[in-house]
Amino acid sequence: MPRATDPAADVPILTRHVGAAEAFRRFWPLTRGDRKWMLAIGLFAVIAALAETVAILLFSRLTDGALQKGSVSAFWTPAGQWLTVAVSGALVGYLGNSLAAWTAERFLLRLRARVFAHLQTLPPHFFQRNRRGDLVERLTGDVDAIERLVVSGLLGASTALFSALFYGAAALWLRWELALATFVAAPIFLGATRRFTNRLRAVSRRVRAADGAVTSVVEEALGNVVLTQAYNRQRDEEARLAREAGRFLRACVTSARLNALYGQVIEVLETVCVLAVIGLGAWEISRGRMTLGQLLAFAAFIGYLYPPIRSLGSLGLTATAATAAADRLLEILDADPSVTDPPPWATTRLAHRARGALQADRVSFSYPNSLHRALSSLSFATGPGEFLVITGPSGAGKSTLAALLLRFYDPDAGTIRLDGVPVNRLPLAQLRSNITLLPQQTLVLHDTVEHNIACGRDDPAPTHDDVIRAARAADADSFITALPDGYDTVIAPATAGLSGGQLQRIAIARAMLRDAPVLILDEPTTGLDILAAQRILTPLRRLAEGRTTLVITHDLDLAADADRVLVLNHGRLVESGTHRQLLARSGLYATLFAAYPQTRNGAVRSR
Numbered sequence: 231m232p233r234a235t236d237p238a239a240d241v242p243i244l245t246r247h248v249g250a251a252e253a254f255r256r257f258w259p260l261t262r263g264d265r266k267w268m269l270a271i272g273l274f275a276v277i278a279a280l281a282e283t284v285a286i287l288l289f290s291r292l293t294d295g296a297l298q299k300g301s302v303s304a305f306w307t308p309a310g311q312w313l314t315v316a317v318s319g320a321l322v323g324y325l326g327n328s329l330a331a332w333t334a335e336r337f338l339l340r341l342r343a344r345v346f347a348h349l350q351t352l353p354p355h356f357f358q359r360n361r362r363g364d365l366v367e368r369l370t371g372d373v374d375a376i377e378r379l380v381v382s383g384l385l386g387a388s389t390a391l392f393s394a395l396f397y398g399a400a401a402l403w404l405r406w407e408l409a410l411a412t413f414v415a416a417p418i419f420l421g422a423t424r425r426f427t428n429r430l431r432a433v434s435r436r437v438r439a440a441d442g443a444v445t446s447v448v449e450e451a452l453g454n455v456v457l458t459q460a461y462n463r464q465r466d467e468e469a470r471l472a473r474e475a476g477r478f479l480r481a482c483v484t485s486a487r488l489n490a491l492y493g494q495v496i497e498v499l500e501t502v503c504v505l506a507v508i509g510l511g512a513w514e515i516s517r518g519r520m521t522l523g524q525l526l527a528f529a530a531f532i533g534y535l536y537p538p539i540r541s542l543g544s545l546g547l548t549a550t551a552a553t554a555a556a557d558r559l560l561e562i563l564d565a566d567p568s569v570t571d572p573p574p575w576a577t578t579r580l581a582h583r584a585r586g587a588l589q590a591d592r593v594s595f596s597y598p599n600s601l602h603r604a605l606s607s608l609s610f611a612t613g614p615g616e617f618l619v620i621t622g623p624s625g626a627g628k629s630t631l632a633a634l635l636l637r638f639y640d641p642d643a644g645t646i647r648l649d650g651v652p653v654n655r656l657p658l659a660q661l662r663s664n665i666t667l668l669p670q671q672t673l674v675l676h677d678t679v680e681h682n683i684a685c686g687r688d689d690p691a692p693t694h695d696d697v698i699r700a701a702r703a704a705d706a707d708s709f710i711t712a713l714p715d716g717y718d719t720v721i722a723p724a725t726a727g728l729s730g731g732q733l734q735r736i737a738i739a740r741a742m743l744r745d746a747p748v749l750i751l752d753e754p755t756t757g758l759d760i761l762a763a764q765r766i767l768t769p770l771r772r773l774a775e776g777r778t779t780l781v782i783t784h785d786l787d788l789a790a791d792a793d794r795v796l797v798l799n800h801g802r803l804v805e806s807g808t809h810r811q812l813l814a815r816s817g818l819y820a821t822l823f824a825a826y827p828q829t830r831n832g833a834v835r836s837r
Contacts, residue, residue: 253560363448386545587778615777619780620782635653667752742769805819
């Protein structure tokens with residue numbers, strides 16, 4: 231979605247604006263399942279407002295019958311009734327507020343889960359365009375703003391509406407001429423609210439965007455702390471945080487000032503109206519048309535009437551904040567996944583575990599918003615169990631091929647097949663269950679070692695013995711058992727307790743347990759020293775045995791024992807053959823091999 235920069239605050243904001251009605255319509259379906267509870271909360275609100283109305287009328291009776299006449303005997307009956315009504319109203323209010331809080335949290339849980347689930351279907355380039363910290367802010371602060379509109383705002387509006395109706399009706403019943411005179415002030419409150427709404431809309435967007443920017447800076451700084459310390463960039467990072475925090479501060483202060491000004495203006499208007507009521511009431515008493523109790527009750531009704539009216543007016547401010555949040559959440563929810571499951575009529579299911587035969591037929595692909603092709607008319611085929619090395623200069627399209635095999639994207643042209651079936655006709659879950667990817671960056675969950683290995687397979691769920699067997703096959707059992715809590719030791723991304731080679735062997739154990747017929751290794755030795763690289767070769771050989779294996783690598787020592795080497799350049803397949811055949815041709819592969827520092831690590835698979 232295109233972005234613009236707010237010239238007043240220099241904060242990127244979304245150029246798409248969603249109205250409050252549209253935001254409500256888009257998110258209202260998420261209340262399904264809780265609407266009966268929302269109806270019950272509304273009923274509680276009606277009872278509470280009715281109890282408050284009755285309590286004020288009883289206060290009027292108590293004033294005229296006991297206080298003004300000084301009669302103790304006239305005190306007990308209305309006092310007892312008043313206490314009964316107050317206790318009943320308090321109980322109903324407690325139940326309503328508790329149920330409202332529970333319902334609001336359930337909506338938040340459902341909305342956050344919906345956004346998070348959709349995020350996980352979006353292609354890699356979406357996360358490259360959007361800062362991680364800003365996405366985190368959308369899943370926290372922005373979903374809160376939507377909840378305040380759809381659930382809390384709706385419930386608050388219904389409560390305020392019923393309260394206003396009861397208080398207004400009671401005031402009309404006491405003295406309709408005086409009530410009509412005071413009702414004239416209601417449009418003044420609504421007009422003041424409308425005047426503030428437009429100004430707060432822009433400010434709310436700045437606050438949300440600036441808050442996301444602060445979260446992003448903190449997340450990026452913590453993730454790159456080694457770079458920061460190694461290059462003495464502490465002050466630069468502090469300055470970057472201070473710059474974004476300053477924008478957030480200015481936006482928050484502007485928002486606070488507008489809200490404070492709005493509150494004070496409304497409070498002054500309320501005071502003027504109440505004073506006018508008391509003045510008119512005093513004149514009515516002097517003419518014998520009202521009693522003191524009636525005046526006090528009338529003043530109470532008017533005093534109680536204005537807060538609900540103010541709440542109804544401030545609903546516009548809540549809607550303003552929610553529309554800014556809706557813009558940001560709908561940018562996620564309206565983003566289309568790059569791939570989806572095929573429709574039922576076009577779906578083909580493998581009747582058994584795939585054999586592992588892969589075929590690419592004239593495959594071409596360009597990344598979204600890219601002007602050049604990452605792959606162009608690429609064709610090759612593998613037999614089950616074949617071992618391929620895919621190499622070439624940086625940017626040749628090697629990792630793109632892996633992304634297409636796993637259907638992170640679909641080709642712009644051409645077809646990729648698994649066991650003769652086009653991969654876009656297979657359900658995503660079945661396709662990916664037949665492929666194991668070991669990415670260049672070792673992926674680790676913040677969890678125990680056992681769960682990090684076991685998450686490779688969920689059907690059937692692995693046992694503890696399964697995990698141990700996989701770890702032993704990956705040569706990882708010895709260092710895992712030496713950890714403080716063994717397999718129950720909690721590890722995390724970039725954990726300092728394990729080396730890069732050890733983390734890689736945990737990932738290999740995960741792949742062993744997954745036991746898929748197709749294996750994709752993306753730069754398996756990158757970032758490892760010679761000894762660490764040699765240490766993972768044996769478990770990699772075990773992992774590749776009997777599987778169709780594609781090794782994407784610049785490490786040409788891994789190509790020596792490959793069944794075939796595919797050489798890509800500028801997205802095209804320029805050479806194909808065995809290691810020896812390609813060296814004899816004196817082409818691009820021979821040039822790359824001659825320039826490669828020979829370490830003779832050995833091959834992934836021994837022949």
